Amino acid sequence: MKIEIEGNPPYEDSEYGRKYRADAFVLLECMGPHCVDAVVTDPPYGLNIDNQAWDDGDIHIDWLAYQFGRVTKPKGNVFVFCSDFQFGAWYQELGKYFSRLQKFVWCKTNPVERQFKKLNRFAESVEFALHASNPNSYFKLDKEEGIQNYIKTGICSGNERVKKSDGKSMHPTQKPMEVMKYILEAITDEGDVILDPFAGTHTTARAAAALERYYITNDAFPYYWWMPED
Numbered sequence: 001m002k003i004e005i006e007g008n009p010p011y012e013d014s015e016y017g018r019k020y021r022a023d024a025f026v027l028l029e030c031m032g033p034h035c036v037d038a039v040v041t042d043p044p045y046g047l048n049i050d051n052q053a054w055d056d057g058d059i060h061i062d063w064l065a066y067q068f069g070r071v072t073k074p075k076g077n078v079f080v081f082c083s084d085f086q087f088g089a090w091y092q093e094l095g096k097y098f099s100r101l102q103k104f105v106w107c108k109t110n111p112v113e114r115q116f117k118k119l120n121r122f123a124e125s126v127e128f129a130l131h132a133s134n135p136n137s138y139f140k141l142d143k144e145e146g147i148q149n150y151i152k153t154g155i156c157s158g159n160e161r162v163k164k165s166d167g168k169s170m171h172p173t174q175k176p177m178e179v180m181k182y183i184l185e186a187i188t189d190e191g192d193v194i195l196d197p198f199a200g201t202h203t204t205a206r207a208a209a210a211l212e213r214y215y216i217t218n219d220a221f222p223y224y225w226w227m228p229e230d
């Protein structure tokens with residue numbers, strides 16, 4: 001599916017999808033109703049992570065939830081990573097368009113905070129996400145034991161980490177492929193179209209292509225536009 005954004009065509013067009021360089025708010029407005037099978041995204045947490053300008057301020061969860069509901073097909077799913085303090089707002093707003101809401105937790109086996117003895121509190125080792133669906137939404141049902149609403153992995157590291165030319169990490173919050181694949185395998189089927197309007201290093205695109213799903217991914221900020229080949 002090609003989205004027409006005035007003056008902003010996709011900058012990469014491949015077998016499984018398209019990558020855009022638009023403001024997510026503009027991109028979503030240019031999309032027709034019920035055109036994707038899933039929105040799977042990791043928007044800014046509003047925590048000013050690594051002093052990144054994009055992570056500072058209000059992301060208008062009410063408007064985004066409305067748009068995610070609008071562009072998703074009736075049997076579709078929405079999956080949003082969020083910070084602790086955003087969780088309630090996402091729950092309330094997505095609840096206006098989806099009847100089932102379920103938490104999901106990414107448990108990090110090697111969390112960023114390492115000075116454990118100095119913390120004087122629990123080491124911050126999990127990230128929340130919210131899965132919004134309806135009773136007839138697609139969900140993979142072929143496992144006897146079901147699919148748990150958590151995944152335990154290390155944070156993204158080594159060769160998987162997208163690097164700048166100086167060898168430093170491209171993005172402070174790159175999600176591991178294992179996490180994205182786990183989610184996409186559960187809530188989408190082969191051939192489905194997945195939207196990620198806040199894609200960062202486009203992990204969602206790489207995971208989708210690896211699982212033979214189609215993708216529309218986007219990030220507004222120039223420093224994430226260059227992507228190495230897998």
Ligand SMILES: C[S@@+](CC[C@H](N)C(=O)[O-])C[C@H]1O[C@@H](n2cnc3c(N)ncnc32)[C@H](O)[C@@H]1O
Pocket residue numbers: 022023024025042043044045054055171173174175176197198199200201202203204218219220221224
């Ligand atoms: C949490 S990061 C996503 C990281 C991604 N999951 C990955 O694996 O690389 C959120 C992204 O949203 C992007 N962003 C923030 N505001 C945006 C906007 N208005 N439109 C499009 N992208 C935006 C930032 O540039 C940032 O890369």
